[in-house]
Amino acid sequence: MSQEKILKDLQGAILGYDSAAAVRAAKAAIAEKIDPLTAIEKGLVPSIESIGNKFEKMEIYLPELMLAADAMKSALGLLLPLIPKGSKGVKATVVIGTVQGDVHEIGKNIVSSMLMAGGFNVIDLGVDVKTITFVDEAKRTGAKVIGASALMSSTIGSQKDIVDYLESSKERRKYAVIIGGGPTTKEWAKEIGADGCGMNAVEAVKLAGKFAKGR
Amino acid sequence: MVQILDVMEKALNGKPMSETDYQLKLFAPKCQEKVREYKIKYDPANPIPQDNGMADDLFQAGLELLLDVGAFCTSSGRVISYSESEVKEALKSAPSKLHFGEGRDRKHLVNRKVGDKTPPWCLLGAGGGPCSSDRSFLALVEGYAEIPETNAITTPAITRVGGMRVRPASPLEVLAAMRNAVLAREACNRVGRQGIPIMNSLATAESDIAFAAALHPRFGMRASDGYMICCMDPMKVDFARLNKVAVALSMGGHIGMCFGPLLGGYAGGPEGTAVSNVAHHMMGLLTYQSSWLLPFTIHLRYVASSPRDQLWVISSMGQAISRNTHLLSINLNYTTAGPCTPMCLYETSAAVTSAVTAGLSIESLGVATNKHEDRTTPVEPRISAEVGHAVAGMKLSDANELVKKLLGKYESKLNAPPLGKSLFECWDPDARKPTKEYQGIVKKYKREMASLGLELKPET
Numbered sequence: 001m002s003q004e005k006i007l008k009d010l011q012g013a014i015l016g017y018d019s020a021a022a023v024r025a026a027k028a029a030i031a032e033k034i035d036p037l038t039a040i041e042k043g044l045v046p047s048i049e050s051i052g053n054k055f056e057k058m059e060i061y062l063p064e065l066m067l068a069a070d071a072m073k074s075a076l077g078l079l080l081p082l083i084p085k086g087s088k089g090v091k092a093t094v095v096i097g098t099v100q101g102d103v104h105e106i107g108k109n110i111v112s113s114m115l116m117a118g119g120f121n122v123i124d125l126g127v128d129v130k131t132i133t134f135v136d137e138a139k140r141t142g143a144k145v146i147g148a149s150a151l152m153s154s155t156i157g158s159q160k161d162i163v164d165y166l167e168s169s170k171e172r173r174k175y176a177v178i179i180g181g182g183p184t185t186k187e188w189a190k191e192i193g194a195d196g197c198g199m200n201a202v203e204a205v206k207l208a209g210k211f212a213k214g215r
Numbered sequence: 216m217v218q219i220l221d222v223m224e225k226a227l228n229g230k231p232m233s234e235t236d237y238q239l240k241l242f243a244p245k246c247q248e249k250v251r252e253y254k255i256k257y258d259p260a261n262p263i264p265q266d267n268g269m270a271d272d273l274f275q276a277g278l279e280l281l282l283d284v285g286a287f288c289t290s291s292g293r294v295i296s297y298s299e300s301e302v303k304e305a306l307k308s309a310p311s312k313l314h315f316g317e318g319r320d321r322k323h324l325v326n327r328k329v330g331d332k333t334p335p336w337c338l339l340g341a342g343g344g345p346c347s348s349d350r351s352f353l354a355l356v357e358g359y360a361e362i363p364e365t366n367a368i369t370t371p372a373i374t375r376v377g378g379m380r381v382r383p384a385s386p387l388e389v390l391a392a393m394r395n396a397v398l399a400r401e402a403c404n405r406v407g408r409q410g411i412p413i414m415n416s417l418a419t420a421e422s423d424i425a426f427a428a429a430l431h432p433r434f435g436m437r438a439s440d441g442y443m444i445c446c447m448d449p450m451k452v453d454f455a456r457l458n459k460v461a462v463a464l465s466m467g468g469h470i471g472m473c474f475g476p477l478l479g480g481y482a483g484g485p486e487g488t489a490v491s492n493v494a495h496h497m498m499g500l501l502t503y504q505s506s507w508l509l510p511f512t513i514h515l516r517y518v519a520s521s522p523r524d525q526l527w528v529i530s531s532m533g534q535a536i537s538r539n540t541h542l543l544s545i546n547l548n549y550t551t552a553g554p555c556t557p558m559c560l561y562e563t564s565a566a567v568t569s570a571v572t573a574g575l576s577i578e579s580l581g582v583a584t585n586k587h588e589d590r591t592t593p594v595e596p597r598i599s600a601e602v603g604h605a606v607a608g609m610k611l612s613d614a615n616e617l618v619k620k621l622l623g624k625y626e627s628k629l630n631a632p633p634l635g636k637s638l639f640e641c642w643d644p645d646a647r648k649p650t651k652e653y654q655g656i657v658k659k660y661k662r663e664m665a666s667l668g669l670e671l672k673p674e675t
Contacts, residue, residue, distance in 0.1 A: 058516060061483040063243035066235075101383020101422070103289070103455075106448060106480055110515075153345035153372050154388050154421045157380035182518075183345050183586055200516075 003034050010043030010075060014051060017067035019074040026075040036079040044079075045119055048072045052117030056202060062110060069113035073122075080121065091118070092212035095138045096147035097125030098181075099158035104151035107181050111147060114201040115208055131161045138175050144214050147204065148194075150181040159184070160192040167193070176211030180204050216308055217301050217501045219461055226457070229285070229293035234451075237287040237294065242449050243481050245283045249276035250486040255531075257485040262526040262622065263569060263615035270329075270534035277493025277535065278302065281450075284494075286502045289447070290454040297501055305500040311541035313469055313506060315367055317439050320410030322366050324507060326541040327574045329534050332608035335545075335567075336576035337362075338441075339596035340369035342511075342547055343418035344585040346638075347374060349398060351589045354644040356402035358593025360411055361647060364600035367414040367441060369547075369578050370399045374588065384422035392420035392429035400435035414441030414471065415578075423458035430466060438467040444503055446474040449481045449491060452502050460504050471507040472499030473547070478525050479515030485524040488512060492532035496542060509578060511547040517629050518584040520548035521562035523622055529569040530611075537574025545578050546570035548599070553583035553635030554592045554642075555653045558625045560660045563599045564669075565621040568606045572614040577603050583634055590634065592642040594649050594657060601671045602664075613668075620667045 006029050013022035022044075029039040051068040054060045094115050098108045105127045112124045123141050125133060134146050150156040159179045166172040179189050180198040189197035195211060198204025232241070249255075253272040258264065285296040311326040324336045340359040346352050352371055359368050373391040374381055381387045395417050403411045416436055420426035430436050442463035444456055463470050474495040476482050482491035492510050499505040510532065514525045529546055536544050548566035552558035563580050570577055579599030582591040606614065625632075635641070641653040649657065654674065661671050 058479055058484075061487075062477075062480045062515070063239050063483065066239055070239075101385075103447065103453065106477060152383070152421045153343075153374045154381045154391070154419060155383045157382045160380065161382075185587060 001028055001032055003032065006032060006034060007039065007043040010039060011047040013075070014044060014047035014068050014071050017064055017071060019071045022071040022075040023078065026078040030078065030082065036082040039079055040076070044072055044075055048117045052114055055114070062106070065113045066109060069116040072116050076121065091120045092145060092208070093121040093123060093141050093143040094145040094147055094208050095123045095125065095134060095141060095143040096149070097129035097134060098127040098149045099155055100128060100130050101158060102150050102152055102155035103127045107151060108149040110201045111149065111180060111198065111204045114205050118205040118209065120208060131158065131165050134162050135165055135171070143175070145176045145178060145208050145211050147178050147180070147208070150179070150184060153183040156181070156183055156188065159194065163193045173215055176215050178204060178207045178211070216304055217297070219457070219464060219504055222295065222457065222502055225295040226288040226291050226293060229288070229295050231293050232287070233292065234287065234289055238449060238481050242284050243483070246280055246482045246487045246490055249280050249490050252276070255486040255490065257524060257527050259523055261615055262523050262618050263530045263572065263611050264527060264534070265611045265615065267538065270531065270538050273489055273531055273535040274493055274539040276490045278497065280490055280494040281497050284450065286450045286452055286498050288452055295452070295502060301501065302497050306497065306540055309500050309540070309542055310506050311543070313543060315412035315414065315439055315441055315469070317410035317437065320408055320412070321439065324366070324543050324576065326543055327576060328537050329574045330572060330608060330610055331574055334607045335571045335603045336366050337364045337600040337603060338367045338369050338414050338545055338576070338578040339365045339600055341371035341591050342369050342578060342581040342585060343372045343415055344581055344591050345374045345588045346371035347588045349394070351638050352398050353402050354638065354642065355591065355593060356399055357406050358642070358647065359596060360403045360406045360408045362593060362597045362600060364597070364604060365411065367412040368399065368403070369415040370395060370413060370418050371591070372418040384424055388420070388422055388425040389428045392417050392425035393434050395419035396429045396434040396436050412440045415443045416440045423455040423462070426459045427462045430462060440468065441507065442468040442470045443473050443509060444470055446472050446495065446499065446503065448474065448476050450495065450498050456503070464504060469506045470504055471509045471545070472503035472505040473509040473511055474499065475511040475513055477513060477515045478528055485528050489528045489531045489535070492528065493535050496536055496544065507543040507545065509545050509547055513549055517551050518549065519551045519562065520566040521550055521625065522629060523626060526565055526569045526618055529566060530573045533570055533573025533575040543576070545576040547578040547581070549581035549585055551584060551629055551632035552625070553587070553590050553633065554595060555636040555640070555656060556633045557656055557660050558628055558632060559583070559595060559635060560598050560657070561621050561624045563595060564602045564664065565618050567599050567602045568614050568618055571603045571606050572609050572611055587634070589638040592638055592649065594642070594653060598657065602669070605669055605671055617667060617669060
């Protein structure tokens with residue numbers, strides 16, 4: 001199978017929200033010894049960027065965005081391990097979740113999918129995530145950015161706990177903490193010492209980009 | 216009749232499924248299937264639709280969506296399915312009239328129809344918006360209780376106790392929820408409206424433990440208050456929420472399920488969001504044992520109720536529900552703009568007009584997306600209520616023209632709305648009035664509304 005055909009299949013799998021097709025195309029890329037970075041940059045990234053743009057314009061909606069991100073994740077799961085660590089072109093890892101005591105997931109899912117659309121390697125921890133888990137997972141995966149979402153005014157205090165934990169363990173400088181969600185504001189981010197507040201998914205992705213190589 | 220034990224039985228024995236599969240592989244495609252099957256179509260030229268056939272189709276689509284997807288229990292990881300006869304029985308046995316409040320302030324929440332002249336039930340206040348202190352909480356709730364049109368109060372949420380930021384399911388949240396109950400009652404007592412009901416009980420209690428703790432009689436909550444329990448989008452419940460249901464039922468309180476399908480979220484565009492809203496009404500009767508409903512559908516991009524397609528969703532789902540059921544449904548609206556701006560008043564006027572003319576009552580409101588502490592005043596809910604009373608009885612065609620003119624005043628600014636001023640910058644709690652600047656803005660707004668054809672009460 002030609003490289004051109006495989007790259008087209010990768011693109012088509014993302015645009016068709018098809019995880020199984022993405023896995024097939026990624027396996028074909030590996031079998032044909034296509035540079036995995038090329039498969040990602042020329043196959044997956046243009047399509048997922050197009051999906052992200054369409055979502056921003058509300059030409060497609062959350063289910064399509066999440067299914068495309070899922071397809072992207074499936075292909076990346078096969079391709080990323082073949083790329084030597086630190087290679088040029090591989091974007092940073094972001095650990096993201098909804099904070100302890102909060103089970104709301106839509107905002108977090110949107111940002112998670114948009115980060116993936118922005119080419120980040122996203123570790124989505126789900127909802128009601130303990131403070132220590134954010135930090136442990138960031139350490140384990142080598143993430144530079146921690147994203148903490150909260151929807152309720154009664155749960156945003158847990159965002160402060162993440163920053164406080166990093167401060168007290170003297171690891172604050174290693175990780176950028178980006179917050180977001182219903183009641184969070186830039187003022188709140190400043191008050192707790194977070195590195196930024198994504199007022200929407202697009203801003204969250206920009207902030208992740210800003211801190212992709214560290215604080 | 217489906218009761219709480221039946222819900223638990225279904226939650227424990229329903230079809231096992233992952234949450235992601237429920238949302239993306241069952242709910243989302245089924246919702247779009249109903250949109251296609253019933254040819255539901257959003258028309259941007261007419262934000263207030265006037266097609267009875269479409270309203271009835273929308274109702275049928277929502278009913279079928281519920282039958283196809285049920286609800287999802289995230290605690291057990293199972294689908295809670297309902298039969299058609301269970302849904303129809305729930306619709307039939309749901310109340311068309313409820314009493315809330317006590318003494319002089321005991322009033323009836325009644326079912327309304329499209330174009331109904333009966334004024335909407337006015338649940339006024341902050342819709343759970345964050346407030347920074349006891350002082351701002353009391354100033355706000357006293358102000359809400361003094362609004363003549365107030366039938367019930369929707370309080371702000373307390374974010375700090377003893378100078379500490381509330382943490383979920385902690386003693387701080389428990390104490391904050393207790394304080395929410397005590398201060399809300401105290402504020403009403405101070406202005407002589409002791410019997411007025413609190414209907415978002417309890418905004419500060421996100422966890423079940425805080426909710427249950429604050430209902431101890433010593434904190435002043437009553438069976439004649441309204442007990443709001445929020446559903447997770449789409450059609451989801453967990454044991455913590457069902458715990459709240461069991462507690463509220465045990466004290467004889469009426470439960471209102473609050474649900475906010477996002478336009479642009481799992482239900483897709485405006486058409487799917489309308490179908491989802493209709494389905495949520497019926498799901499609330501069953502899963503959350505609700506006797507009144509609180510749709511709170513907002514726009515994913517703007518986090519508000521006022522964009523054109525969102526107004527269409529409010530009106531179309533309202534028409535579908537009020538034409539086909541006798542349910543008690545109260546629409547909560549959010550604005551993008553903040554207090555002391557004309558835009559905020561135009562936005563809430565458009566959302567309230569859409570809801571009230573479609574047969575819904577109103578909960579008003581979340582100001583400036585309800586995100587910022589103390590960025591709300593008693594003025595915005597008062598204006599919302601005055602608009603609600605003024606448009607009761609208005610024909611859908613007239614409402615459509617009014618809403619289009621209102622959109623002309625703010626639609627282009629939704630991307631960068633003015634945040635306006637905070638509570639004490641534009642509200643004088645001692646005088647119990649807005650500042651002169653805000654009074655001027657309100658007067659000018661009322662003149663503009665009159666020029667658009669809607670006469671509101673003169674400002675004193």
